[in-house]
Amino acid sequence: MKAGRKFRHLHRYRDIAAAFARNGFGVIVKELGLLRHIPFPRIPAEESNSHTRTTGERIRLFLQELGPTFVKLGQIASTRPDLIPAEILAELAKLQDKVPPFPFADVKKLLEAELGAPLSSLFDRFDETPIAAASIGQVHTARLHSGEQIAVKVQRPGIRAVVETDLEILQDLARAAEHRLEWASRFGIRDLVDELSVSLLAELDYTLEGRNAERIAAQFHDNSHVIIPAIYWDLTTRKVLAMDYLNGISIGERELLAASGYELRSIAESVAGAVFEQLFIGGFFHADPHPGNVIVMPPRPEKPGSGKTRENRGRSPDVRPVIGLLDFGLVGRLTPGMKGHFASLVIAMRRQSTDGVIKAIEEMGLISEMADRFKLRREVDLLREKYYQVPFSEISLSEAVNDLFSVAYRHRVKMPKDFMLLGKTLLTLEGVLTSLDPEFTVVSVAEPFGKRLLLERMQPRRLAETAAGYALEYAALLGELPSRLRGIFALMQRGKLPLELTVPDVDRIMKRLDRISGRLSFSIVLLSFSILMAGLIIGSSLGRQPDLLTRFPALEIGFSIAGLMFLYMIISIFRSGRK
Numbered sequence: 001m002k003a004g005r006k007f008r009h010l011h012r013y014r015d016i017a018a019a020f021a022r023n024g025f026g027v028i029v030k031e032l033g034l035l036r037h038i039p040f041p042r043i044p045a046e047e048s049n050s051h052t053r054t055t056g057e058r059i060r061l062f063l064q065e066l067g068p069t070f071v072k073l074g075q076i077a078s079t080r081p082d083l084i085p086a087e088i089l090a091e092l093a094k095l096q097d098k099v100p101p102f103p104f105a106d107v108k109k110l111l112e113a114e115l116g117a118p119l120s121s122l123f124d125r126f127d128e129t130p131i132a133a134a135s136i137g138q139v140h141t142a143r144l145h146s147g148e149q150i151a152v153k154v155q156r157p158g159i160r161a162v163v164e165t166d167l168e169i170l171q172d173l174a175r176a177a178e179h180r181l182e183w184a185s186r187f188g189i190r191d192l193v194d195e196l197s198v199s200l201l202a203e204l205d206y207t208l209e210g211r212n213a214e215r216i217a218a219q220f221h222d223n224s225h226v227i228i229p230a231i232y233w234d235l236t237t238r239k240v241l242a243m244d245y246l247n248g249i250s251i252g253e254r255e256l257l258a259a260s261g262y263e264l265r266s267i268a269e270s271v272a273g274a275v276f277e278q279l280f281i282g283g284f285f286h287a288d289p290h291p292g293n294v295i296v297m298p299p300r301p302e303k304p305g306s307g308k309t310r311e312n313r314g315r316s317p318d319v320r321p322v323i324g325l326l327d328f329g330l331v332g333r334l335t336p337g338m339k340g341h342f343a344s345l346v347i348a349m350r351r352q353s354t355d356g357v358i359k360a361i362e363e364m365g366l367i368s369e370m371a372d373r374f375k376l377r378r379e380v381d382l383l384r385e386k387y388y389q390v391p392f393s394e395i396s397l398s399e400a401v402n403d404l405f406s407v408a409y410r411h412r413v414k415m416p417k418d419f420m421l422l423g424k425t426l427l428t429l430e431g432v433l434t435s436l437d438p439e440f441t442v443v444s445v446a447e448p449f450g451k452r453l454l455l456e457r458m459q460p461r462r463l464a465e466t467a468a469g470y471a472l473e474y475a476a477l478l479g480e481l482p483s484r485l486r487g488i489f490a491l492m493q494r495g496k497l498p499l500e501l502t503v504p505d506v507d508r509i510m511k512r513l514d515r516i517s518g519r520l521s522f523s524i525v526l527l528s529f530s531i532l533m534a535g536l537i538i539g540s541s542l543g544r545q546p547d548l549l550t551r552f553p554a555l556e557i558g559f560s561i562a563g564l565m566f567l568y569m570i571i572s573i574f575r576s577g578r579k
């Protein structure tokens with residue numbers, strides 16, 4: 001730990017040490033020397049909760065006592081069922097950062113400084129009592145001079161400095177812990193803290209949240225059943241976020257929803273549909289669909305604010321409720337490749353194919369060189385047996401995600417951050433929706449989206465893109481090959497080529513080349529096959545429209561090229577097989 005930093009943050013270190021002690025972790029910290037040179041506070045036995053609370057509870061209380069940075073750390077850790085035992089995970093999921101609001105005088109001061117004008121000229125009405133107060137910011141309602149009802153999120157004064165100090169301390173603690181504790185380095189807690197730093201610092205910039213909201217809104221461009229509040233950019237800064245006020249009922253208020261005449265099943269379906277649309281289709285997703293962030297609004301013909309409403313006139317009225325999503329501080333991204341792997345994984349699990357599951361996780365590039373494939377296969381087999389003949393609609397998503405993640409953890413399969421967020425999103429979603437309607441199964445809604453994604457991937461245009469992508473990957477790998485080989489030859493010349501080092505290296509390159517070329521030729525075969533099929537279909541319709549060919553001679557050329565390509569691919573595949 002850097003001494004200067006420690007001295008600067010002495011007060012905070014003492015708070016942390018006291019929180020450790022009060023929650024029964026003092027001994028561990030002291031003995032491991034994590035907070036060496038910090039005067040350790042004496043906590044009377046009756047003030048410690050170590051005998052009255054479970055470990056999970058104490059961890060939750062410890063984090064809650066230390067405020068926003070630690071609460072967020074716990075919330076991020078709660079997205080890691082691969083790392084954290086279920087009992088502790090359940091406690092972390094309860095973490096709330098609701099705190100008393102800060103005074104209106106501070107709100108006014110901050111708004112006027114940030115927006116550069118007196119409050120009365122900015123708003124027609126500004127409600128002094130916030131509708132929600134969290135540790136980073138609080139939300140007020142207001143009305144613009146133009147009449148719109150808006151919600152204004154205002155950042156707590158001085159919060160950035162507090163978070164930055166805590167992050168520095170956490171980085172020091174994580175470094176010390178990894179140095180001394182095997183489990184800490186196994187958990188990769190430094191990575192966890194780095195991950196936390198990135199997402200927490202992003203949450204302190206409300207303009208990023210505004211941009212996330214707009215990106216998700218664009219994904220629902222054609223869906224009038226999902227509303228994302230429009231952002232008022234002229235009233236938004238890094239510390240102020242102004243958006244449409246969504247007037248509805250939180251999805252957590254089951255009784256109120258039922259009493260207001262909503263059908264709970266229909267709400268559950270709409271919310272699951274909205275989430276899967278982001279996961280499988282858009283690829284950019286809201287990763288924190290907890291009840292406070294999902295609200296139900298009465299069916300209405302038009303989306304307010306966004307101006308991107310689909311025309312509804314002339315259609316029979318649609319009674320599905322409208323789902324409003326809020327709070328875009330935590331988002332995940334799935335590249336087209338990841339979406340595809342995810343769909344393949346779901347399909348392989350559904351087909352009970354162990355090889356398919358392993359292939360899918362292999363293709364994600366997740367299996368480390370260290371993994372014991374034999375054991376991994378056996379565990380996936382066990383999972384397969386567990387889910388054997390369980391109807392897809394009865395599978396508990398959270399259990400399946402947990403099972404998969406814990407196998408992944410045991411085999412050191414590295415899950416990318418966005419996959420973790422995907423898992424967390426699914427877990428939160430299932431929790432929220434089953435408490436709304438215990439009979440509802442989330443996967444039943446997932447299936448059509450997965451199929452749609454796979455169908456989309458089989459379209460000739462997509463196949464062409466995929467083939468082009470692999471070709472680029474091929475080219476990049478070939479490009480990097482000479483330098484790698486040069487390196488290997490240099491080592492050989494110097495007689496410093498340990499066999500165990502080079503063989504896996506070359507092997508890895510060859511395997512990758514093999515894989516890419518396999519996929520490349522497969523994609524080209526599919527592509528040319530699709531073009532050929534399209535040619536045949538259009539060709540068969542030419543009988544009815546004989547002038548098409550004369551009008552589009554390029555079609556004829558296209559078919560001939562596609563046919564030749566296809567033939568060439570088949571012949572070369574047979575040839576390479578013979579060799």
Ligand SMILES: Nc1ncnc2c1ncn2[C@@H]1O[C@H](COP(=O)(O)OP(=O)(O)OP(=O)(O)O)[C@@H](O)[C@H]1O
Nearest residue numbers: 132134137139151229243244245246292293326327
């Ligand atoms: N546009 C809005 N329309 C209606 N209510 C809103 C709106 N924005 C925020 N709220 C209310 O304020 C609450 C807190 O907002 P939000 O979740 O964005 O803040 P946060 O500081 O990120 O809180 P948390 O840490 O709980 O995620 C929401 O749960 C919701 O009840």
